[in-house]
Amino acid sequence: MDDLLLLVPRLPFPPNKGDKIRTWQLLLFLARRYRVHLGAFIDDKADIPHIPQVEASCTSTHFERLRPGLARMRCAGAVLRNESLSLHYYRRPAMREWVRNTVSQHGIARMVAFSSPMGQYLADYPAARRVVDFCDVDSDKWRQFAERRRWPASLMYRYEAIRLLRYEQKMAMACDAALFISKAEVNLFRRLAPEAAGRTHVLCSGVDTAFLSPKRAYDNPYPQGTQPLVFCGAMDYWPNADAATWFAQQILPGVRSKHPEVTFWIVGARPTPQVKALAALPGVSVTAAVPDVRPYIAHAVISVAPMRVARGVQTKVLEAMAMAKPVILTPPALEGIDAESGMELLLAHSADELVGMLRAALELPPASLAAIGRAARRRAEMSYGWQARLSGLAELLEDQWKMDGSARTWSGA
Structure with a gap:
């Protein structure tokens, strides 16, 4: 088995919680095919007891505490540099150093990042095969927020929409594959970044239909008569x-x-x-x-x-x-x-x-x-079974998908 680097913004466990569902299934899928080296932030101390379950699927790990309040304060530096707030939120020297040491020690040639902010840690490795799971077009999410919120929040959201899209465009052009959760998201991103259209792919989410079984008996949490x-x-x-x-x-x-x-x-x-x-x-x-x-x-x-x-x-x-x-x-x-x-x-x-x-x-x-x-x-x-949904990822990580010869580096925010 070859080594692979996987970077996610939050500990991918418990596996039935929000965005952790997709990252947990990614980890399980990749761990069956590669020796996975996982880097993740922990933004909730309640996640700490779950670390052993995650480590069991990995060859090595690096977990870094992220305190949301302090992380938001650090984002002020992004405005001074005219950069994306999201990237600064997840930018940590210790994570970058762990990535550098892990890539060097294990000769890692395949890398997967979940979400555009985590993609920033792949920028220094143009020789590796790099896949970024954008999941959604986050920059457009911020644009929608701006349309529905009042000033001054709308101003901040509009700022982030513009700066993050600029980074998403650069990153999609440099990586080997940019993945999105649906065909609608792919089509939207191809309109926003037509130069990267050939690198964008659908990687739909699924559900664990065995875990989410209607045949099991569950205690009723609701009051009677409602x-x-x-x-x-x-x-x-x-x-x-x-x-x-x-x-x-x-x-x-x-x-x-x-x-x-x-x-x-x-x-x-x-x-x-x-x-x-x-x-x-x-x-x-x-x-x-x-x-x-x-x-x-x-x-x-x-x-x-x-x-x-x-x-x-x-x-x-x-x-x-x-x-x-x-x-x-x-x-x-x-x-x-x-x-x-x-x-x-x-x-x-x-x-x-x-x-x-x-x-x-x-x-x-x-x-x-x-x-x-x-x-x-x-x-x-x-x-919506997970194994069928993730099957295409293995092909994108191997040599079955051809690069078009365009630039393979990106930097900045």
């Missing part, structure tokens, strides 16, 4: 917080006016003060982090994904589908997911339509809702 709607996701991530707030304030009252037994459960780690305040509204509960999200999905009547801003494939939607749970969602939450509205999930295009669709769904016979859930489960099993 009809819970559940929304899952990291609640310090602004698109999730925005979706939860919009649903609780604008959608739920219209649903409860006809179905007062309906409750809305916001399940996700690190809820912002804005999200926590939603618990004061009638019928709204905010859990913060939970040991296992599956009981909340399994015992909900419907899983909702009322995203107004989104990038890439929404894992929360795939998880609910795998759990055979009916999903009602908005167009941004459906992007990149191959599923038929009306059969495998339900799509609402406006607030009024979302209210009406939820009312109608709650009045369906239980067997009809269950049929939608079963169809969703079948789609998850057929189309």
Whole structure:
């Protein structure tokens, strides 16, 4: 087995938490084919006990504590240098030195970085085969944030959108392959960076359909006599917080006016003060982090994904589908997911339509809702298994993909 360097922004465990799902599956897939040397940041002390599980799949590791508050303060230097805030957030001399020593000691010729900020650590190795899993077009995410936030936040987000895109363009041209979570993300990036079109590829996310089994027995976390709607996701991530707030304030009252037994459960780690305040509204509960999200999905009547801003494939939607749970969602939450509205999930295009669709769904016979859930489960099993999703990565790391002879170096931010 050859050696491979893998760099991720967060410890890829527990494997059922947000962006860790994809990085954990990447690690497992690569560890079956290479001796993996893993570098990762730890931004939550609760992750520290999980280090041994991660080390078991690696030949060597380097874990570096990242304190979010201090990291944000360091980003001030990016403005002075006219550089991306995201890159400065994850820029650490100790990580760069570990990469240099590991590459030299093990003669590493294959490198994978998850997310554009981690790609900066590959810049000094043009002779290696370098793959960057962008996952989403992060620069466009910041652009969307700028359009929805007030000044001065909008100014900062617009600044980051421009600077990060500039770096993404350089990096995509220099690496051997730039991976994105869906065809829609690939098409967007090819419009933003047409010179790198030949290096961009789809690497869709999947779900662990064995872990997310609707056949297992889960304790019911909800009070008796209620009809819970559940929304899952990291609640310090602004698109999730925005979706939860919009649903609780604008959608739920219209649903409860006809179905007062309906409750809305916001399940996700690190809820912002804005999200926590939603618990004061009638019928709204905010859990913060939970040991296992599956009981909340399994015992909900419907899983909702009322995203107004989104990038890439929404894992929360795939998880609910795998759990055979009916999903009602908005167009941004459906992007990149191959599923038929009306059969495998339900799509609402406006607030009024979302209210009406939820009312109608709650009045369906239980067997009809269950049929939608079963169809969703079948789609998850057929189309979103991880091994099939990741199979193309092995080819990109070997010599089966030809370079076009363009520049292979990048620097700066």
